[in-house]
Amino acid sequence: xxxxxxxxxxxxxxxxxxxxxxxxxxxxxxxxxxxxxxxxxxxxxxxxxxxxxxxxxxxxxxxxxxxxxxxxxxxxxxxxxxxxxxxxxxxxxxxxxxxxxxxxxxxxxxxxxxxxxxxxxxxxxxxxxxx
Amino acid sequence: xxxxxxxxxxxxxxxxxxxxxxxxxxxxxxxxxxxxxxxxxxxxxxxxxxxxxxxxxxxxxxxxxxxxxxxxxxxxxxxxxxxxxxxxxxxxxxxxxxxxxxxxxxxxxxxxxxxxxxxxxxxxxxxxxxxxxxxxxxxxxxxxxxxxxxxxxxxxxxxxxxxxxxxxxxxxxxxxxxxxxxxxxxxxxxxxxxxxxxxxxxxxxxxxxxxxxxxxxxxxxxxxxxxxxxxxxxxxxxxxxxxxxxxxxxxxxxxxxxxxxxxxxxxxxxxxxxxxxxxxxxxxxxxxxxxxxxxxxxxxxxxxxxxxxxxxxxxxxxxxxxxxxxxxxxxxxxxxxxxxxxxxxxxxxxxxxxxxxxxxxxx
Numbered sequence: 001x002x003x004x005x006x007x008x009x010x011x012x013x014x015x016x017x018x019x020x021x022x023x024x025x026x027x028x029x030x031x032x033x034x035x036x037x038x039x040x041x042x043x044x045x046x047x048x049x050x051x052x053x054x055x056x057x058x059x060x061x062x063x064x065x066x067x068x069x070x071x072x073x074x075x076x077x078x079x080x081x082x083x084x085x086x087x088x089x090x091x092x093x094x095x096x097x098x099x100x101x102x103x104x105x106x107x108x109x110x111x112x113x114x115x116x117x118x119x120x121x122x123x124x125x126x127x128x129x130x131x
Numbered sequence: 132x133x134x135x136x137x138x139x140x141x142x143x144x145x146x147x148x149x150x151x152x153x154x155x156x157x158x159x160x161x162x163x164x165x166x167x168x169x170x171x172x173x174x175x176x177x178x179x180x181x182x183x184x185x186x187x188x189x190x191x192x193x194x195x196x197x198x199x200x201x202x203x204x205x206x207x208x209x210x211x212x213x214x215x216x217x218x219x220x221x222x223x224x225x226x227x228x229x230x231x232x233x234x235x236x237x238x239x240x241x242x243x244x245x246x247x248x249x250x251x252x253x254x255x256x257x258x259x260x261x262x263x264x265x266x267x268x269x270x271x272x273x274x275x276x277x278x279x280x281x282x283x284x285x286x287x288x289x290x291x292x293x294x295x296x297x298x299x300x301x302x303x304x305x306x307x308x309x310x311x312x313x314x315x316x317x318x319x320x321x322x323x324x325x326x327x328x329x330x331x332x333x334x335x336x337x338x339x340x341x342x343x344x345x346x347x348x349x350x351x352x353x354x355x356x357x358x359x360x361x362x363x364x365x366x367x368x369x370x371x372x373x374x375x376x377x378x379x380x381x382x383x384x385x386x387x388x389x390x391x392x393x394x395x396x397x398x399x400x401x402x403x404x405x406x407x408x409x410x411x412x413x414x415x416x417x418x419x420x421x422x423x424x425x426x427x428x429x430x431x432x433x434x435x436x437x438x439x440x441x442x443x444x445x446x447x448x449x450x451x452x453x454x455x456x457x458x459x460x461x462x463x464x465x466x467x468x469x470x471x472x473x474x475x476x477x478x479x480x481x482x483x484x485x486x487x488x489x490x491x492x493x494x
Binding site: 038039060066067090 | 163353423
C-alpha cells in the first residue's frame with residue numbers, strides 16, 4: 001500500500017482536502033477510491049462560482065465500471081475546477097493527490113477539522129477495510 | 132467465500148481484484164481494465180472462463196432433442212466440431228439462456244451455458260431430455276480458458292499437443308476439435324480471433340502460466356464486458372431474459388424458421404411477434420455528447436416513445452460511450468438518453484461497433 005500524503009485531510013467517503021495558503025481548499029479522491037473505481041473515463045465537474053453544501057453531490061466520476069458521486073466535504077463556493085480532467089480523466093488514477101485534483105472551494109465557514117480525518121486515522125480506516 | 136475455479140491461485144498471484152460473479156470468486160481486473168482491453172484488440176489476452184457450465188449430451192435421439200430444445204437448428208451442423216450459437220426458449224418464447232452447441236459425434240453434443248443460470252438451465256434441459264432418453268452430463272471437472280486477440284492462436288499453439296497443433300491452427304472460425312484431453316475451438320466473446328480451450332482442471336494452471344510467460348495478458352471480467360459490448364455480443368440477464376424474445380434482442384439471426392414443421396419450444400408465440408409492426412428494435416447507440424451511457428437508462432425518441440439501455444458503457448477502442456438498447460418500433464436514427472436527469476444526444480448505429488481491431492461505425 002502506498003504511503004498517504006501527510007499534509008492532507010481525509011473523509012470517510014475517500015476524499016482528500018488540502019488547505020491552500022490563500023484560504024481555499026483543494027479536493028480530490030484518494031488512491032483507494034480511484035483504484036476501487038477502476039480506470040476513470042469521464043468526470044462531470046461543477047460550475048465555477050457554484051455553491052456547494054457539505055454532504056451534497058458536487059461532481060461525478062465515471063470509470064469503465066460505474067458512476068460514482070463525489071460529495072462536498074465542506075460548504076462553500078467553487079473557485080476552480082480541474083479542466084484537464086475533461087480530456088485526461090485517468091489523471092485521477094495516475095496522480096490522485098496531484099494532477100488528479102477535482103475542485104477548489106472557498107469555504108463559507110471555518111473548516112471544522114474535527115469532522116475530517118488525519119492521515120493516521122484514514123490509514124486506520126483503510127486497514128480496517130482490508131481486513 | 133464463493134466457488135473458485137482451478138485458476139483462483141493464479142489470479143491472486145497476478146494481483147487480481149476479485150469480485151463475486153454469480154456465486155464465483157472471479158477476477159474483475161489485474162490492475163487496469165483498459166490496458167487488458169487494448170491487449171486483446173492489438174495483441175493477445177487470456178480469460179479464465181472456467182465458471183461457465185459445460186454440459187455433454189449423448190443418446191440416439193440427441194439431435195431430435197436439440198431440434199426441440201433450441202431456436203436455432205442443429206441440422207446446420209454438418210461437420211464434427213462445428214459450433215452453433217442459439218437461444219433456449221421457454222414456452223412463451225422468452226430466453227431461458229443463450230448457449231453454444233458443439234457437434235462432437237452423431238450421438239454426442241456439447242453445450243456451454245452461462246454460469247449464473249446453471250441450475251435452472253440444467254433442470255430445464257433434464258426435464259426436456261427425459262422423453263428423448265438423452266443423457267445429460269455436467270462436466271464440472273473441466274476448466275475453460277479463452278485466449279483472444281490477433282496474436283492469440285500463435286501464442287497459444289505451444290499449449291496444444293504437438294500432433295494436434297497443425298489441425299488446431301487450421302480450424303476455421305466457429306469450429307473446434309478434440310485434441311486428446313483438450314477441446315479447442317476457434318470461438319470467443321470479444322470480436323477478435325482466438326481460441327476457447329476446454330481442458331482438465333489439473334492442467335489449467337500450467338497452461339495459464341505458460342500463456343502468461345509467452346506474453347499473453349491476463350484479462351478479467353471487466354475487459355470481457357467492454358470487449359463484448361464493442362463487438363455487440365449479447366449478455367444474458369442484461370440484454371435479454373425470460374421475458375424477452377430473441378426477436379427483440381437482436382438475435383433474430385439465431386432463429387431457424389425453416390423447416391416450418393420443426394416445432395421447437397417457444398416457436399408459436401414468436402411467429403406472432405415476427406410479423407408484428409410493434410416489435411421493438413434492438414440497436415446500437417453512440418453518445419454524441421460527453422458522458423457515459425449505463426444499463427437501465429431511459430432512451431427517449433421524440434414523438435415515438437421510450438426505450439431502455441440494456442448494456443451501456445465506455446468504449447476504450449472508440450474513446451466514446453456506446454450502448455445496446457431496446458427501443459420502440461419506427462424509422463428513426465437519433466434519440467436522447469436520460470443520464471441523471473439530463474437528456475444527452477445519441478445516434479443509432481449499425482453494430483458491431485468494433486470487430487477485429489477496427490472501428491466499424493462512423494465516429
